[in-house]
Amino acid sequence: MEKPIEPGKETKPEVQPEKEAADNKKLAELKQEALLEKQIKRRSFIAFGSFIVLGSAAFGGWKWLVNSDVETKTAATAGAKAPLRRALNQTELFFRRLFSNNHLVKTYPKEMAAKTVRVNGDVGMEPGFKPQDWKLQVFKGPADVLALTLQDIQALPKTELVFDFKCVEGWDQIQHWAGVKFSDFMAHYKLDKQAAMEYVGFATPDKKYYVGIDMPSALHPNTLLAYEMNDKPLPIDNGAPLRLIIPVKYGIKNLKRISTITFSNQRPPDYWAELGYDYYSGL
């Protein structure tokens, strides 16, 4: 809108208001630029500040984890950093919920099974062991031992399984095993009370190798007490006379040369879990 020219102000030069307006505009622009500059500075400061603080906190968290103490040795586990052991146990609880007897291991035709079966460890396999003197000792209670011969076990229904055996190290091999299902074994000897407990423990005769298995995994239909490999009696290196074949676990839990079976509501000792590995090690 045009302002009417006031008669009294006629003496002033006419360029003056225009120049003033231009100056004002420039001033406003400068002000705006300064404001913008301030805004850029403020936002950058907040962003970089938070980035550095949060980044340092994350790095501190990592340092804390790396430098945290190794867990206090329990009856069952040792060797892992305490927070990592807690994480492993929490993760176990989650994946236990997805466990089902309906989830079976993939099986293969017999022809695909390896002729040379990989032997990966000899802990608990001391020389001089005599399979003919062997007896399986099932501890139904502290002083209630069921002693069984291989013939007793072989009299039970035989189950064959050709599956991909998986080692915690990463290799896998298709292998052919046969034996009695652990669930059939428990049913036959009427170990219902024991089957209602939380865990089963297995150990070698020299007690140098031992594993603990949660009961659902032990009673899974793929779990065998195996006495045959490739249609022949177990070779000594593969765990004669009787070994555990548990496809829902890594190889570290597939104990060879079983001597004792125990039941408990607490985790039984476990050789590899005492060396920092996951107790559950479920597949």
Next chain:
Amino acid sequence: MKKIVEKHSLAMRWFHWINFPVLFLMIWSGMLIYWGNDVYKVAIGDTVIFRFFPEGFYKFFNINHRLSEGMALHFLFMWFFFANGLLYVLYTLISGEWRELVPQKKSFKEAWLVLLHDLHIRKTAPPQNKYNAAQRIAYTSIIVMGFGSIITGLAIYKPVQFNWLCFLCGGYHLARILHFALTLGYVFFFLVHIIQVILAGWRNFQSVITGFEVVEDKPLTELAKEDGKTN
């Protein structure tokens, strides 16, 4: 006159900077696991071209005999990797930012032009929005790869409980190889990403932290003059 242009939303920046260390730890702990049975190699017939990894590599990074530690770390940080990835995907879907990220029909053709431009073979790059065609393909591929890592990872982690997943991945053995190959893919992505970020300069990099870029807002007349100069 200068102008603030908003570039990356706060959520995007969080997802990006959480993913960076988490993915790094997943790769690191994955290597600790891989050492347990380091059998992968690139070979033609019986001629080994490259072995993952040479002996000196393990010694240099002190990787020997750390399988249990690697597994414990991997199975802890997998939760963060999964959660961050899932939230990121949900965020892009809900916010609509996926439109800037998903390749368009023309992207596959344009990506070549972008590549030629970046290699200084071609002078001009195709016009783009927030991301160019090559970026769209790269940033979408990395999400597909992340999904692949989760699927193959679960297939290896619980091959009996998720036996159908294991089957989909072509079996346990192949799932492991795919899981490993995807990791190589991340390393490749990372290298290209870092080079591009360095080439794009500080202003571009800082926008992933601050969220905005400061640009010179030139009047139209000046832009017209510049156009005249370059043509």
